[in-house]
Amino acid sequence: MRTTRLALLASLVVAGCGGSSADPQEVADDLAGALCDLSFRCCTAGEVHYYLGPYVTQADCADRLVNAASINTGFNFSLELFEETGVFLPNLAALDEAVEDGRTSVDRDQVDACIEHLQQIECNALEEEPDMCIPPELNVDEPCDPLLMFDGKQAEGERCSSVGFSFECEHGLVCRAISVLGTDGACVAPGEVGDYCFTDSECGLDLYCSQLDGTCQLFGQPGDVCAYADPDDPAPDPMSLLLKCDEGLSCDPVTDRCVAPCERGAGCFDDIQCDEAAGLLCILGRCDSPRGNGLPCAEDLNCEPGLICRLSLGEGIYVCSEPLPNGEFCNDHPDCASGFCDPSEASCAPSVDPGEPCPAFNHAQCKDGYCSDTIPNNADPFCTGNPACSPSTCNLDTNECVPVCIPRKEDGQSCTFGANYECLSNECVNGTCRTLPLQNGQECDSPEQCESEFCGHDGLCDMLPLPDGKLCFSPDECESRVCSGGMCAPGLQEGSDCNPGLTECAADLYCDPEESPPICVPVLDTGEVCKGDFQCRGFCVLSFGRMVCDSTPPVNGAICDGGDGAAEGG
Secondary structure (H helix, E strand, C coil): CEECCCCCCCCCCCCCCCCCCCCHHHHHHHHHHHHHHHHHHHCCHHHHHHHHCCCCCCCCHHHHHHHHHHHCCEEEEECCCCCCCEEEEECHHHHHHHHHCCCEEECHHHHHHHHHHHHHCCCCCCEECCCCCCCCCCCCCCCCCHHHHEEECECCCCEECCCECCCCECCCCEEECCCCCCCCEEEECCECCCCECCCHHHECCCEEEECCCCEEEECECCCCECEECCCCCCCCCHHHEEECECCCCEEECCCCEEECCECCCCECCCHHHECHHHCCEEECCEEECCECCCCECCCHHHECCCCEEEEECCCCEEEEECCECCCCECCCHHHECCCCEECCCCEECCCECCCCECCCCCHHHECCEEECCCCCCCCCCECCCCHHHCCCEEECCCCEEECEEEECECCCCECCCCCHHHECCCCEECCEECCCCECCCCECCCHHHECCCCECCCCEECCCCECCCCECCCHHHECCCCEECCEECCCECCCCECCCCCCCECCCEEEECCCCCCEEEECECCCCECCCHHHECCCEEEECCEEEECCCCCCCCCCCCCHHHCCCCC
């Protein structure tokens, strides 16, 4: 399956940071120009209009951003559509005053490094979902980090004009202020390692407030100690961390150590988030090897070979355990080494071979077989040794018919519909025993049975997308992306007469009712003005006061991927 990078491209919001020893206007112009160049290099005009506004052109984009920084308390241009970063600039008037007063300066080389970074960002593209765990890069330097670009000069207690983060204060200090622009603010030192605190905001930028002892501490690195409020919880809530790990790391609740993604002990939701080459699975939210006797589990595959995942009555949780011997209390058949939990005794009991009676009337009582019907239809339940009991046997002590174990059937043999227990493969598919997964062209009755994970509407395993002429239930199933009258079809071509709601236009076309007569016309692209969802590839949404098509990408395409010449020339 393929995915696209989806996120908001940009927003102008209240922010405060930065500073420059060069002309603030020049710095703002250069940064805004690089941001606009990236947008128009990778995004179509419609995409730019959707994210920035329908009035933004390549000629005035930079001026608009700089104007926002001149009027607002600051602006934050987010690059989340391309990568998880952004560029920040404070109010230009406040910045200019800080430069004039000698309260800040800028590292022009760092600004140039930020601009070079923006110029090297690649446009978006479709990404293949990985088939293995790939750990992300941690602690990557951000060339556009304002802490690197702006060099504050104000010492502790001296005046500053920004709130929270300060472009004027010396490194390690922050500006605490009263007014919106912080004209009455002062540079103060946040908590250092070991200082008292109640919340993270009281500590330095690279610190947090440990709820273990209420002091500022460094985030844990791989191998460092971490701690949860409940050290005995095998799957604790991350919000209960008392000693935290650095961003991107996990606190292993078993070893109480910080671990990197993909490694044993890392947090996970699926096996793909764990190192398969190292034999790791995602077990109860933690990457781990198959577990040994007595350790928590969610299914048998979580346990070492020979063990099963069974409810531990004493602990009230499922743990890996040895199968139970005969005579032991059991909840279900898999609990028992014999494979049979006698429901009348709630204890493990021996299973019997094919041909022998199964008086418990339970298929699990049969070894490599299943229990026959109690008596044939319309037969007398009592017997005197006559063949009326077949395929059951006659209990001569009670003169009653008793079911017997029947051998399971090989692939290709007929079976009762839905009676998977009759087959050695445990799968009865459309009245025939089959071994899964089924190949394309084989009969199926559910998607899970097919290797392709799609059971066609003709009852045969098939591969998506379907060619024209195949039965379909939705356009997504068809290669043409048109399902008309229950069949995949090419659809009507551009300019063809159509009837809205009754005839299907080809993919990326819609039936325009405003034409007379209605005809098939191309769907509107991202950012184009629309009246309803039927005109768009995705949805018709409100943006900058207008109803426009949203950022749903075309099939086999991505948003802001540099296609169609992007927005050259505005």
